[in-house]
Amino acid sequence: MRPGKKGMTMAKRPETTTARIRLLAKSGRLAAAMMAALVHASMNSASAANAGCETQADKLGVARIVEIDAQGGPIFGSYTKQEREDSFLGAKEVVLTFDDGPMPWITRSILDTLDEACTKATFFSVGRMALAYPEVVKEVAARGHTLGTHTMTHPFNMFRLKPDVAHDQIERGFAAVAAAANTPIAPFFRFPGLADSHELMAYLQSRGIAAFTVDVVSNDSYIGDPKRLTELTMREIERNNGGIVLFHDIKRSTAKALPEILRQLKAGGFRIVHLTSKTPMQPLPDLAVAMSDALAKAASKSGKPATLMPFYGTTGPVVSQSADPVATQAAPSAAPEGPNTTTAAATTTAGTMATATAANSAVPISQLAPAPRQRVASTKASRPIDKAEWSRATHKVRAGKRSRTIVLKATAN
Ligand SMILES: [Zn+2]
Numbered sequence: 001m002r003p004g005k006k007g008m009t010m011a012k013r014p015e016t017t018t019a020r021i022r023l024l025a026k027s028g029r030l031a032a033a034m035m036a037a038l039v040h041a042s043m044n045s046a047s048a049a050n051a052g053c054e055t056q057a058d059k060l061g062v063a064r065i066v067e068i069d070a071q072g073g074p075i076f077g078s079y080t081k082q083e084r085e086d087s088f089l090g091a092k093e094v095v096l097t098f099d100d101g102p103m104p105w106i107t108r109s110i111l112d113t114l115d116e117a118c119t120k121a122t123f124f125s126v127g128r129m130a131l132a133y134p135e136v137v138k139e140v141a142a143r144g145h146t147l148g149t150h151t152m153t154h155p156f157n158m159f160r161l162k163p164d165v166a167h168d169q170i171e172r173g174f175a176a177v178a179a180a181a182n183t184p185i186a187p188f189f190r191f192p193g194l195a196d197s198h199e200l201m202a203y204l205q206s207r208g209i210a211a212f213t214v215d216v217v218s219n220d221s222y223i224g225d226p227k228r229l230t231e232l233t234m235r236e237i238e239r240n241n242g243g244i245v246l247f248h249d250i251k252r253s254t255a256k257a258l259p260e261i262l263r264q265l266k267a268g269g270f271r272i273v274h275l276t277s278k279t280p281m282q283p284l285p286d287l288a289v290a291m292s293d294a295l296a297k298a299a300s301k302s303g304k305p306a307t308l309m310p311f312y313g314t315t316g317p318v319v320s321q322s323a324d325p326v327a328t329q330a331a332p333s334a335a336p337e338g339p340n341t342t343t344a345a346a347t348t349t350a351g352t353m354a355t356a357t358a359a360n361s362a363v364p365i366s367q368l369a370p371a372p373r374q375r376v377a378s379t380k381a382s383r384p385i386d387k388a389e390w391s392r393a394t395h396k397v398r399a400g401k402r403s404r405t406i407v408l409k410a411t412a413n
Contacts, residue, residue, distance in 0.1 A: 050144065053118035060117040060262050063093065063271030069278040070187040073205025077213030077244045079194050082201050087215070093242045093273045094265060096121035097212065099150050099190060101249035102129055102136035109255040110247075111143050117262045120274040121145050123249065124190040124212070127152035127176030131294055134180035141181045146275050148188030148212070149173040159197035167203055174209075175287035179295055184280030188212060209281070215243025218254070226257035233257070234264050242270060 053059060066088050068074070074085045089095065096114075101107045102125055114121055123140050125147060130137045141147055152172035155161060161169070170189065178185045187209040191200070194213050204211055218233040237245060247254050265272070283291075 050115075050118065056118060058266075060119045060266040060272055062118070062120050062274045064273045065276055066273055067276045067278050068186075068188070068210050070210035071208045071279070073201065073207070073209055073211070075196070075201060075204075075211040075213065078215045079213040079217070080196055080211075082196055082198060084213075087243075089215075089242055089244070089273060091241050092268075092270045094237065094270050095244040095273050095275060096247065097124060097190070097214070097244060098122070098247045098249035098254075099124045099126075100129070100154065101125055102133045102140065103250040104133050104136050106252060106255050107133075107136050107140065107249045110249050110258055111139060111145075113255070113258045113262065114145070115143060116259070117266070119262065119272045122148055122186075122188065122212075122275050124148045124150040124188070125177045125180075126150050126154050127173035127291075129250075130177040130180035131291065131298065134182075134295055137177060137180040138182060141183050141185070146188065146277070147177055147181055147185040148190065149177045149185070149281075150190050151192055152176060154192045156193040156195060158191060158200060159195050163199065163203070166200055170200075170203070170207075170209070171284050171287055172291070174281050175283035175291045176294075178281060178283050179288060179291035186210075186275075186277035187279070187281040188275070188277060208279075210277075212244060212275075214246040216240050216245040218245060218247050220248050220251045220254040220257070224253045226253050226260070229253050229257040230260045230264065233261055234268070237265070237270065238268070 053061065068076075075082050076085050076088065078084070078087075096119070098107075098110060098121055101123060107123075110121075123145055125137060125140070127149065137147065149170075150173060151158070151169040153169065155166075155169060158166045158169065174185070174187075174189075187207070189204060189209050189211050190213070191211065196211060196213070201211065216233070216236045218229065218236070220229055220233075223229040223232065233245070237243070247258070249255075
């Protein structure tokens, strides 16, 4: 049983772990345009990715940008037994995330689909995959998406590893993806298999890294039929009324299903929230050098295409997809509660807001929701917040009622 399990005494993080989130409320079109500027002004592909998005209201787009201050090592998402931050998402807001890549023939298809919808996502890339396909990592960043990491080699049992081994997995993953991207990446991390632990969370906090679990599991690791994947994913998103959605950019079915999933999100009135980081990740200097050397060495072997395959699964350029496993066996158990109920929790006065956010007319998080823990502090927005728009999901307890076994079987992210 891990520390932090619901029902047990939660270890309080120190005050310094306060997660400050700047909520940049933007129109979808403006947000899409901003993302290109934020990543790399010189990246022509970023401009290309957003070409035409400013004038196409029929596109899914980006409804809002949430800038995460990872300094205190917060953890977001409901699939965790650790003490977590309140969700920064409102009703019908969705964060798209893709794990385990990059894999060129999958990731690029997903990037094209995201561009077509004028929307943005967060990619939790695996270090060794990044070293194998650095050009794809660069492309992810250049097209305006956020790059986080997912360890170096994707061990599923991180909480059982010796601490120094687990820490090395985390650090090498960041160093490898940052080296491959050749541009700063976000201090955003997702545990393989969502297998976090109190001890490893403490390490992330010491390094100023934010952890992200999920709210909705697409189960694309187990579902090979794009139509069925679309149906089940949308069912879960509807049931959860949005949330952080887990996909994998090493899965053929994901790439095939994504256009229809995005179309249905738009049709269903869901809005995309794009995550950015207030500050970039600072990889350990020695590992940064080592990863750059590894990349240079690999590049010297010109003409040799990378042959790295996924660390699990059957996805590949020439491997035909086998029949779907029985999805009902892989699907998470039904949530004990229904779709998110929402609650208006505007308790902060306008005067407090003005005091807290003088510089940019932002809004503290206390206006958005009750602060159940001391470490939840300021959330800022660049425009006044509409109470209805920002009505918050009630605190989810589903993860706490889920057994670890079920979570691991269900996600294998
Ligand atoms: Zn994974």
